[in-house]
Each structure stands twice: as structure tokens, then as C-alpha cells.
Amino acid sequence: MAEVTTQMRAPIERIGDDGIRLERVLDAPAETVWGYLTKAELRRQWFMDGTDATAGGEFELIINHDNLSDDDVPYPESYASAKGARFTDKVLRFEPPRLLETTFGGDKGVVTYELYPQGDGTRLVLTHSGIKSPVGFQDFGSGWTSHLTVLQEKLAGRSVKDFWALHARSRTSVAKALGN
Secondary structure, eight states, X not given: OEEOOSOOOOOEEEETTTEEEEEEEESSOHHHHHHHHHOHHHHTTTSOEEXXXXXXXXXXXXXXXXXXXXXXXXXXXXHHXXXXXXXXXXEEEEETTTEEEEEOTTXXXXXXXXXXXXXXXXXXXXXXXXXXXXXXHHHHHHHHHHHHHHHHXXXXXXXXXXXXXXXXXXXXXXXXXXXX
């Protein structure tokens, strides 16, 4: 697998008083992307461990970013205490392979994933609403930017050498995009 080549992008916008929206074009059909959103063994490669997301069901998310870097990269001190944290979330809408909507982090909002065919790939529109914390836009925005970059790389057959370096760059680009 080749190393990450996707340019760090922060196409992110703040929507309303409590939400952000990000878009990415992914090198895979919607059915494949759907699997990476709902199947735990695929989701853990770009986001978090846990259990499968199914129609109307609850699923678990477990913070474990050790799977996201090809190299053995330690957690930064500021994130180390979050490793292993567990959240039980609920699937609110499940329309394969087009729309997935779930609660996020228990009480940290609602995430909607919309998938649109685009050529041989898929345009993913991710909306995270219900953000209550003033720092949430920056924190969730940089997290989603980092994780979606990992997903892009995985689906393009490339790898991410150091997720935490990617995440640090993401914080900077999201702050600039959001005007922070």
C-alpha cells in the first residue's frame, strides 16, 4: 500500500448554530463506502472500533486510533486518556447505501452520512448537528477531517503513516476554514 498522498483539505462549513458539514469524493462505489460506515471491521480502519450499525439498532463505538497509522505511533498526551472510551449510539435512519444517521458519542449530537454516486466513486456528505460546546466545532471538525482523510486513503489503496501528525495538520486547516 502506498503512503498517504491526499492533500490535507478542510472543506468544512459551519451550518446553523450547532452544526458542521464536510464533503469528500471517495474512490469507491456507494455500496463499498456503506460497508465502511456500518461494518465494525471496516470502520475500525478509518474511525473507531465497536460493533456493526444496523437498522434501528444500537451500536458501540470504542476510541482506538492504533489501527489508523501504519507506523507504531503513540497517542499524544492530550488524547491518551480517551483511548478505550466507549459510547453506545443509536441508528436513527438506515437507508442502504444512501443514508445513515446516528447519534454520536451518546450525547454529542447527530451525524448524518449521505452517499451520492459520482462517476466511479461516491460523494460523501457528513453533517454533524447538535454540537453544544463552543470548542466542539473545532474539535469535531478536525476529528472528522482527519478520519475522512484516512477513509479516502484506504479506499484509494494508500495508507496513513502517522495519524496523529495528520490530526495536528487537520486542527490547523479546520481553524483556518472556520475562521478560528
